[in-house]
Amino acid sequence: MTGSPPSSRISGNAEAQVRRVAVMPCAALAPVLHLRHGPAGVALSGAATARLGHRPTPPDTALGLHGGWDWDGRTLTAEVDALGYFSLFYYSKGSEIAVSASILQLLALGADAEPDPVALAVFHRIGHFLGEDTPFRHIKVLPPAGRLVWRDGVASVSGNLPIPREAGLSRSQAVEAFIEVPRAAIRRFLADWDGPVVLPLSGGRDSRHILLEMLHQGRKPDMAATFHQGGQILDREVQAARALTERGGVRHGLLGHPRRRLRDALRAMLLTQFCADEHAQMMPMHDYLSGTPGVAALDGIGGDILTNPDDSAADFFDRARQGDYDGIARRLVAGHGSVISRPGHPGGAGAIHSPDLEEAAIARIAEAIRAFDAAPDPYQAFWFWNRTRREIAFVSTGILGPAARVGCPFLSPEFVELGLSLPFAVTRDQRLHDDAIARAYPAFADIPYAEGFRNPPLPRLRWARMANLLDGLRVAAMAQPDRPIGAMRQLLSRQPLHRKPADIYRLHDHFVTTMTADEARRLIALEDRLRSKAPKGERVVTDVLGA
Structure with missing residues (x-):
């Protein structure tokens, strides 16, 4: 690499330099390790050992996603959880190796920033990367159950991508399993964590299932929180969430302050390591948790794709069976x-x-x-191991990262195997999860999901719109200081894409194609600046109802 910070040449055991990071709020706080093998030994800079995320003993993806590395003076070993849902990136070129949960940290050390054109073309078309790809040709992410070993300047990477056989379950048996398996995972989490719990609650199935199961087990979350940017005008997601919390006697917080769209989009892009085109809408939850220390969060990731909510799934299943x-x-x-x-x-x-x-x-x-042709449902398996793993997982490890613990009940090994092994005939009607929730919690079965409510109209004249535009112009100039006027003009001009994706893809393309070590360091500082200035904790909450 070029531009690396001063490093020490060592042989034998590395110095005891350990970074234990339970949360990853921004690149500035992300540890990194860089090793270069040469005739005089190994040059080291950064943290010789790092523990990232939440790694219970024994490892259980329902209780936490995790990664980390160890350098003992001769061999570097880096690993991630069994699903590879914790994104640990590595740079390998020649006799060099570098690892971090932050792509920006690798680039700031001088990693070769050559773009990967085909990987980027995929991202431009479906909004996420595939397999172990990133925007940069020489930077990859560890695979599921990934293990990297580097010694004497040579790296090897292994992993495991299991494809379960089809299970011979009836519809009724599958419904019962979709009750009992998450029940056991949530029980394990609550037994392992006795501190306060915040539950991000939407109007959908996954977070509702977690809330109702917590009530079933006699452990209310300390607060259910729903992000929403309409102030006191409650959209249908909030209406559905509030109907549940009112009946369950759960304290419900509304994160309803108007947000600055481009600011959140830029922060989300940096937080997700240039690997996702989503999650800006969830930055209120990130900021709330950033200012609420000592709480755990439960994430419903995986519940949807493992129960087939996709309107295209039937067509894709039939196409897969035809090759x-x-x-x-x-x-x-x-x-x-x-x-x-x-x-x-x-x-x-x-x-x-x-x-x-x-x-x-x-x-x-x-x-x-x-690659998933042998799976019971190839499209479902592809979606789980690619979009859910490479894009949605940033919710658990990034958006909810400031929490002291993040549990993922639907990522328990038993539930993942169950969902991926079900016959498509059992999930084809897209009602499997609905039926499981209704059977397990009949006292709440009459409360509709978000689609059963109606969004109220918003006022046409809102000061927040003007404030959003002015802030967007400022952020556009900060994002591209080499051409601030042009960046602001682009923000104001009509684009072929809707405004939000137009801004995300334009900034993404600019950052990737012009990336240098200096630019990476500038973006690390910019992300840290935007994070520090954001309101946090109770300042994000607009309304609290209930016990």
């Missing part, structure tokens, strides 16, 4: 493009940022789905 993986890939790309594009531009971000790589991206996506 039409190219057709699935094209439909995925078209679907994502239609969501983020304005009328008249169905091509999404790919048509703007990587138009010449359409077929290469399609082939890469089709290949990634085909």
